[in-house]
Amino acid sequence: MTHPSNSNIDIVKSNTSKIENVDFDNLTFGRTFTDHMFVCDFIDGKWQQPKIMPYQAMTFEPSARVFHYGQAVFEGMKAFKDDAGKVWLFRPEENHKRINISSARLAMPEFPKDYFLDGLEALLKLDKDWIKPGVGNSLYLRPFVIATEPAISASPANMYRFMIICSPAKAYYSGKVRVLFAEKYSRSADGGVGFAKAAGNYAAQFYPTSLAQEKGYQQIIWTDASTHEFLEEAGTMNIFFRINDTLVTAPISDRILDGITRKSIIQLAEDNNVPVEVRRVPVSEIKEAARNGSLKEIFGAGTAAVISPISAFEHGNEVFELPEMENAYATMFKKELLNIQHNLSDDKHGWRREVK
Template sequence: MTNPSNSEIDIVKSSKSKIKDVDFNNLVFGRIFTDHMFVCDFIDGVWQQPKIMPYQAMSFEPSARVFHYGQAVFEGMKAYKDENGKIWLFRPDENHKRINKSAARLAMPEFPRDYFLNGLETLLKMDKEWIKSGIGNSLYIRPFVIATEPAISASPANSYRFIIICSPAKAYYSGKVRVLFAEKYSRSANGGVGFAKAAGNYAAQFYPTALAQEKGYQQIIWTDASSHEFLEEAGTMNIFFRINDSLVTAPISDRILDGITRKSIIQLAEDNGITVEVKRVPVTEIKEAARNGSLKEIFGAGTAAVISPISAFEHAEEVFEIPDNEDSYASLFKKQLLEIQHNVSQDKHHWRHEVK
């Protein structure tokens, strides 16, 4: 079949909106969902007619392959509304490319760009009242794909479902974050699926993260699986280290997610004349920088979190507190990024995408 236009999306509108029951000043991340969702099935080697329907529960057979072999990938995006009521996406083509890259690694079919953008824009226009203006407000968007074929033989599925759901959002983390540097557990390994937004990557880190939380830390900064000597990324964020007036971050690889916020910060740093060194980051280097005072900041970066300052880290039973910095790079980049996303400032890199 050919890729559909907006008019070819099968639309069923919700009979009644839930929006009046939502307290937008007291949102818990990822718990409230908008009135509609986008659904498209892959059957017999072809993506079928896309649909937008009221947000609802779905039924799957107990033998659906996603439950047994973990064929599931997802993306994280946000929509923003400016003071004139216009709706904006931030670098959506990057999300589309990345979900297809993730899908390919898990032997899942890629999703056509036209389906993705047309479906997403139609969904956002239908649920536009859920997107609140003002910096700090956004609509979190979760596209994902799961294997739906009812069969428990260990092989890739023949049928899949692509879904987009949306959730109004404010801050993902409130305040500063304390982290533990990984010494035993690993997030990903060479040749694995660490670069993909595969659901299993996140499930596997819940247990060691829970252990860290018992010690008073919100996140783990993962180290390389072979030696645990090099810092790579946190559970929901890429990581930046500021040593004196330069930024250091790990290179992307088959272990590390190619974060869209990460690459945007690297560009913003260049725009601001700040040196960024992309290299392997030894644990010993960061600990020594903390001891001699040259470690000025650590912050995480991701779509949900935006930018989260890290106030302390622990490694080998040593705790290092990171003092506040008056000329914080984290604050600078967060301000510049949010102003671009909300159509407040110039977008010289053409990252914004207007939903018309």
């Protein structure tokens, strides 16, 4: 696989902007999109010249393989603006690495790093006015790849499209989240694609999540597919448990997404001398910890939500309410993470990348 050595991007600017019609104080997550998008096609065994163009509808043939065999992967990331007007990305190299891991698992071509990073920066320069300063404000970035070859034979495509679209965002979840521990349905299995950000992973969990929502829960915490005895991750989040003062989370595997927010929280915990255990987490242990009072917190971590405290969980028809914590880890780590992302504190791990 080859790609052109010249990574210049063809740019066609929008003649008008939609920004004046956007109420940035009342955004619904993922519904509003900026003026431009990044596009790059894979044809004849190589990535073509990248382009940035006005955000617009696209036309694909009904036989495009993505519609039939699900070759589609994506990433979630954010851009931030500090009080001086500088724009920052948070660990974008990790997103590039992960989308290529996802692509490889679905027999899709990897995307060049220079195209990815240069494309992000060029796009953000054009649409920087859509990034509002202030903690809690961000521009959500959605890189994704789909199979576009018009053929319905069951085999990997020979044509793909890589794109990046952008959506202004505020908080993803408001308030605390109530969850259901999975007892029947599974998110992923050994040897599967759970570790990849494959579109089908999310489609498969919509139905069981809707059943949980009918019972008054916002999310499911998935358990292992074999026994349903070990807690793994939630629909859009990795999961952390605070038992006494120790932070516990499941190890990544071919069932669990290697979350960038997850690994950042583990590092912040170590920076703050908070004990961290990365190990299998039995449902029975968490229920017993809830009963004896040693379970202090559960919270989810992900790009869109950042950190979402969980106020209660149900398993085996038992409901466990979690205590209100005065010095919650969820609050502390969220503040530290947001301060790094918004250039309000030191970045000793080099996570920020300025868009110059």
